[in-house]
Amino acid sequence: DAKTTQPPSMDCAEGRAANLPCNHSTISGNEYVYWYRQIHSQGPQYIIHGLKNNETNEMASLIITEDRKSSTLILPHATLRDTAVYYCIVSLRNNDMRFGAGTRLTVKP
Amino acid sequence: DTAVSQTPKYLVTQMGNDKSIKCEQNLGHDTMYWYKQDSKKFLKIMFSYNNKELIINETVPNRFSPKSPDKAHLNLHINSLELGDSAVYFCASSPGQFYGYTFGSGTRLTVV
Numbered sequence: 535d536a537k538t539t540q541p542p543s544m545d546c547a548e549g550r551a552a553n554l555p556c557n558h559s560t561i562s563g564n565e566y567v568y569w570y571r572q573i574h575s576q577g578p579q580y581i582i583h584g585l586k587n588n589e590t591n592e593m594a595s596l597i598i599t600e601d602r603k604s605s606t607l608i609l610p611h612a613t614l615r616d617t618a619v620y621y622c623i624v625s626l627r628n629n630d631m632r633f634g635a636g637t638r639l640t641v642k643p
Numbered sequence: 644d645t646a647v648s649q650t651p652k653y654l655v656t657q658m659g660n661d662k663s664i665k666c667e668q669n670l671g672h673d674t675m676y677w678y679k680q681d682s683k684k685f686l687k688i689m690f691s692y693n694n695k696e697l698i699i700n701e702t703v704p705n706r707f708s709p710k711s712p713d714k715a716h717l718n719l720h721i722n723s724l725e726l727g728d729s730a731v732y733f734c735a736s737s738p739g740q741f742y743g744y745t746f747g748s749g750t751r752l753t754v755v
Contacts, residue, residue: 568743577647577733578686580743619684630699631676631744633686 537561538622543638546616552609554637556622559603565626567598569607570633571618578621578633581607612641646670647747649734655753656724664719664750666734674698675717676744677709678733686733692717724754 539557546552568583589596595608621636647668677689690709691699706722735744
């Protein structure tokens with residue numbers, strides 16, 4: 535059961551904002567949206583998570599629509615080191631994090 | 644200091660052998676996990692332990708047995724290795740509900 539839908543790949547110019555969309559139309563009221571990324575065979579790296587409100591940290595911003603059926607991860611100034619596979623996950627609690635295929639983001643010079 | 648460390652980083656072994664992968668976290672987290680990433684790059688959860696107690700046990704062959712001697716360690720023992728077990732295995736930990744996971748750097752297992 536795929537709980538989230540993400541585009542398989544995206545490109546972004548270095549220095550520009552990268553906006554990665556995620557659809558989660560079947561999300562339940564108490565499920566959180568988590569984002570991770572995996573840089574070329576390294577271990578996945580936690581980025582951010584949220585429930586209803588928009589969230590921001592030192593890595594990224596997470597925008598969740600009012601109906602919670604979709605979200606967007608924003609990397610404000612993408613660098614070449616942000617090239618990675620980005621995973622959007624919905625989870626009731628964090629003890630059952632199931633990864634999908636993700637979006638392969640390529641940041642180009 | 645590495646937060647979640649796995650050993651070995653690479654493991655090449657013959658079919659039928661028994662091997663273990665060790666995982667240690669120095670973050671004081673309560674929950675630890677094992678994930679498998681196959682050649683198609685899909686990450687699948689295998690096991691989850693909370694304070695040494697098994698929480699999640701996905702449909703994994705019983706040749707795979709996790710062992711948690713204490714809260715900081717979750718080792719993965721694999722009996723009678725098969726070619727299809729070749730993959731990268733990731734250990735992770737988290738402090739509890741509503742927090743992100745910290746992953747180790749992975750163990751690349753190759754069964755020949």
